[in-house]
Structures are given as structure tokens and as C-alpha cells.
Amino acid sequence: MSLVHPNRIFPLNDRPMREGAVVYWMSRDQRVRDNWALLHARELALKLRRPLVVFFGLSPSFVGATWRQYAFMLAGLREVERDLRALGIGFRIVTGDPGEEIVRFAEVVGAGMVVTDFSPLRIHRMWKDAAAKRLAVSLVEVDAHNVVPYREASPKREYAARTIRPKIHRLLPEYLTDFPKIKKHPFALDSALPETDWEALRATLSVDESVGEISDIVPGERAAQGVMDEFLKHRLNRYDRDRNDPNVGGVSGLSPYLHFGQIAPQRVAYEAAKRDGAGADAFLEELVIRRELAENYCFYEPHYDAVDAFPEWARRTLAAHRGDEREYAYTKDEFETGKTHDPLWNAAQRGLVETGRMHGYLRMYWAKKILEWSASPEEAMATAVFLNDRYALDGRDPNGYAGIAWSLGGVHDRPWFDRPIFGTVRYMAISGMKKKFDVERYVGGRISQEA
Numbered sequence: 001m002s003l004v005h006p007n008r009i010f011p012l013n014d015r016p017m018r019e020g021a022v023v024y025w026m027s028r029d030q031r032v033r034d035n036w037a038l039l040h041a042r043e044l045a046l047k048l049r050r051p052l053v054v055f056f057g058l059s060p061s062f063v064g065a066t067w068r069q070y071a072f073m074l075a076g077l078r079e080v081e082r083d084l085r086a087l088g089i090g091f092r093i094v095t096g097d098p099g100e101e102i103v104r105f106a107e108v109v110g111a112g113m114v115v116t117d118f119s120p121l122r123i124h125r126m127w128k129d130a131a132a133k134r135l136a137v138s139l140v141e142v143d144a145h146n147v148v149p150y151r152e153a154s155p156k157r158e159y160a161a162r163t164i165r166p167k168i169h170r171l172l173p174e175y176l177t178d179f180p181k182i183k184k185h186p187f188a189l190d191s192a193l194p195e196t197d198w199e200a201l202r203a204t205l206s207v208d209e210s211v212g213e214i215s216d217i218v219p220g221e222r223a224a225q226g227v228m229d230e231f232l233k234h235r236l237n238r239y240d241r242d243r244n245d246p247n248v249g250g251v252s253g254l255s256p257y258l259h260f261g262q263i264a265p266q267r268v269a270y271e272a273a274k275r276d277g278a279g280a281d282a283f284l285e286e287l288v289i290r291r292e293l294a295e296n297y298c299f300y301e302p303h304y305d306a307v308d309a310f311p312e313w314a315r316r317t318l319a320a321h322r323g324d325e326r327e328y329a330y331t332k333d334e335f336e337t338g339k340t341h342d343p344l345w346n347a348a349q350r351g352l353v354e355t356g357r358m359h360g361y362l363r364m365y366w367a368k369k370i371l372e373w374s375a376s377p378e379e380a381m382a383t384a385v386f387l388n389d390r391y392a393l394d395g396r397d398p399n400g401y402a403g404i405a406w407s408l409g410g411v412h413d414r415p416w417f418d419r420p421i422f423g424t425v426r427y428m429a430i431s432g433m434k435k436k437f438d439v440e441r442y443v444g445g446r447i448s449q450e451a
């Protein structure tokens with residue numbers, strides 16, 4: 001019986017397995033522990049008595065990412081390289097187009113097959129499609145990011161959390177399991193791969209360095225484990241009460257680690273599910289249902305970051321209000337520098353620019369105000385995606401595209417009361433925010449931090 005559930009494994013081409021090393025092309029799940037793709041690659045390499053090596057294709061400019069995100073990711077990969085070498089597993093990171101570099105690397109090491117992980121985003125699918133065609137050997141994908149493999153959860157785009165929830169809940173007993181431990185690998189390449197020169201690697205990137213590193217979040221698998229343990233021990237049980245108050249540190253802070261795959265969503269879910277109570281239930285609803293709904297949305301909706309992805313009712317209502325008078329209208333630059341008339345919005349935006357993160361409850365308000373103060377829904381989408389992907393450490397993620405589409409275009413939501421500009425897309429007012437948390441305290445906190 002294989003260590004890895006067969007329903008996680010999906011062939012991406014019909015090429016044969018040949019003699020030679022097994023290569024794990026790491027992309028989404030940048031970790032050694034709790035990684036179904038790495039476990040599958042190792043199981044094959046052990047059975048076939050072959051070397052096992054991990055390849056990472058470093059794209060020099062990924063979806064508008066800046067040095068902020070690359071610094072966090074590369075620091076995590078450095079830890080991955082150290083841990084893999086201690087397990088007798090080679091590691092190689094190459095700058096270029098990953099879809100091409102993996103083909104070159106497979107030839108260089110004489111790969112007999114390539115295993116890769118899963119992402120629903122179009123850039124990854126482009127890389128995988130190119131590699132599937134050009135590799136002379138078998139390429140298989142393993143869904144190491146979802147608890148329930150995305151094809152098992154649903155064969156189509158789901159309408160809302162309430163439609164995917166029963167499908168996922170029914171399958172949790174089969175998939176929400178612990179992980180086998182990854183063990184030392186006994187077969188090595190004839191000539192070991194050289195250690196990475198991480199400083200030289202930075203020079204190969206062409207990313208915007210003006211968006212600086214985040215210093216108060218430690219990257220890497222071990223740090224991620226520490227953040228999870230602290231949250232589960234001290235704050236999970238109040239999550240249902242504290243998660244909508246940006247003044248209280250009630251949320252996990254795990255999203256950068258989950259985004260870069262430095263911790264497995266399934267590990268966090270497995271540990272949280274051991275605890276009872278409303279806090280654990282509310283947390284699992286977000287971590288499993290909402291996150292895997294976002295994966296479903298990005299996989300089955302090709303225009304996941306555009307107005308075309310909005311449900312029919314939302315496109316119609318926004319079109320009917322396209323000509324409504326905008327009391328305020330800002331350009332992308334005015335939004336970016338946080339120069340609107342709304343101190344709460346400005347404080348949230350400045351927080352995003354300085355700290356690389358924004359509290360989930362504020363993110364909804366932040367995005368909806370961009371719709372209200374932009375000339376059109378299309379312009380609002382472009383601005384929200386641009387700012388979120390440029391400054392957020394957890395940006396360029398299915399959760400972000402789904403979150404922005406929910407806020408601006410009613411994706412996974414339903415119609416509400418008709419009003420200017422929004423039509424029946426759910427509206428959020430500062431008065432509503434003031435009912436939920438102490439807005440003055442939040443704004444004051446941001447300004448005092450600035451002073």
C-alpha cells in the first residue's frame with residue numbers, strides 16, 4: 001500500500017518511467033516535512049533503488065513579486081537545502097523559466113521520472129504544460145497543498161462555501177490524516193550536486209528591491225512550526241471571538257508560511273482538529289473550507305483575477321450601476337500611497353506597505369472601498385490585485401484572488417440590498433466596522449507607529 005493516497009497523484013503526460021534518478025520539481029510546497037509530493041518521489045526512488053534529487057526553478061520575476069517575497073522564500077529554501085542534504089537528498093535551484101529549466105536539469109541528471117506539486121494558478125499550469133510536452137520521461141503531479149485533493153473535492157467550479165463544505169466534510173475522514181516521517185535516502189547521484197551560492201543567486205533576480213524585506217516574521221519550516229504551536233496552544237480557543245478584531249492578535253499569522261508551502265495546511269488542520277470547541281471549528285472552516293474553495297475557484301475559473309469571473313447576477317448589477325456618480329475617485333497611485341479621505345482605509349493600506357500583511361477583516365473593507373472609489377469594476381480589480389500582490393507577503397495566492405473577487409464581485413457570496421455603484425454586491429461601511437472593533441484605536445495605533 002503506497003504511503004501517498006493514489007487520489008493525490010495525477011499524470012501530466014504519458015511518457016514512460018525510465019532508468020535514472022527520481023526528481024521532485026518543488027514549487028508550491030517548499031518544505032521537507034509533511035510533503036506528499038516529496039514522500040511520493042522518495043517512495044518511488046526507494047522501490048527502484050535510485051537517487052532522489054529536488055529541483056527548484058527560480059523565476060526571475062514571478063507575478064509582480066518584489067524582493068520582499070523573494071527574500072522570505074529564498075530564506076525558506078536555504079533551510080530546505082540543508083535538511084535535504086542531511087537526508088541524502090540532492091537539491092538544485094536554477095534561475096530561469098522553470099518550465100524549461102526542469103527539462104534541462106532532467107537531462108543533466110539523467111532523470112527517470114519527475115514528480116511535481118500542485119498549484120491552480122495559470123503561471124504554474126503554463127510551466128507544467130510546457131514541461132509535460134518536452135520531458136522525455138513521466139511527469140506526475142501530487143496535490144500536497146490540499147487536505148482533500150482538489151479533483152476529489154469537486155469536478156467543477158463551486159458556487160459558495162455552503163456547496164463545497166458537505167463534499168469536503170464527507171471526505172475528511174479519508175484525507176485528514178497524519179503524515180509519515182521522511183527518512184534518509186540510501187541511493188545517491190554519482191557526483192553530488194554542488195551547494196547553492198545563495199548570494200550569487202540573488203544577483204540573478206530582476207525584482208523590485210524598493211519593497212523591502214519583512215523583519216518581524218522569521219521565514220522557514222521551523223519558524224512556521226513555532227507559530228502554529230503558539231497559536232494552537234494559546235489563541236485557537238478564542239479564534240471564533242477574536243478573529244474579526246484587528247486590534248487583537250486573534251488570528252494565526254500562518255498565511256505567509258502556508259502561501260510558500262513552508263508548512264502543510266494539512267498539518268495545521270490535523271493538529272487543530274485534535275482540539276474541540278467553537279474556536280477550532282471556526283478556524284478549520286477558514287483553513288480547510290474557505291482555502292480549498294479558493295483552490296477550486298482558481299483551478300476551474302481561468303479568469304480568476306478578472307471581472308469575467310464574477311457570477312452573472314453580480315456582473316449584471318455592477319453594469320447597471322456603471323454610470324453611477326462616484327463621490328470619491330482615486331487613481332492606483334493615490335490608493336498605493338494611502339491618500340484617500342478615509343483614515344481607516346489609509347491606515348490599512350499603510351500597514352500593508354510597511355508590514356506586508358493586513359488583518360483579514362480589514363482586507364474585505366479595503367477591497368470593497370477600492371470598488372467604491374474607482375472609475376469602474378475593472379479598474380478596481382486591477383488596483384486591488386496589483387497592491388495585494390506587490391505588498392502582501394501572502395499575495396499571489398488563490399486565497400487572494402478569491403478574496404478580492406468575493407469583495408468586488410460577489411464570488412462565493414449572494415446578492416444583498418441594491419445601492420449605488422455596488423448594486424446588490426455586499427456593501428461594507430465604516431459604521432459597520434466601528435460596531436465590530438475600535439477603529440480609532442486601530443487608526444491611532446498605525447499613526448503612532450508611523451510617528
Ligand code: FAD
Nearest residue numbers: 251252253254255286287290291360367394395399400403
Ligand atoms: P487565519 O484567520 O489565522 O486563517 C488561517 C488560514 O486559513 C489562512 O492563512 C488562510 O490560508 C485560510 N483562510 C483564512 N481566511 C480565509 C479566506 N477568507 N479565504 C481563504 N482562505 C482563508 N489570503 C492569502 O493567503 N493571501 C492573500 O493575498 C489574501 N488576500 C485577501 C484579499 C482580500 C480582499 C480578502 C477578503 C481576503 C484575502 N485573503 C488572502 C484571505 C484571508 O484574509 C487571509 O488568508 C488571512 O487574513 C491570512 O491571515 P492568517 O493566516 O492569520 O489567517
Ligand code: FO1
Nearest residue numbers: 027028057058059062065069119259396397
Ligand atoms: N514558485 C516557483 O516555482 N518558482 C519561483 O521562482 C517562485 C517565486 C515566487 C515569488 C513570490 C511568490 O509569492 C510565489 C513564488 N512562487 C514561485 C510560487 C509559490 O511558491 C506558490 O506556489 C504560489 O504563489 C501559489 O501559492
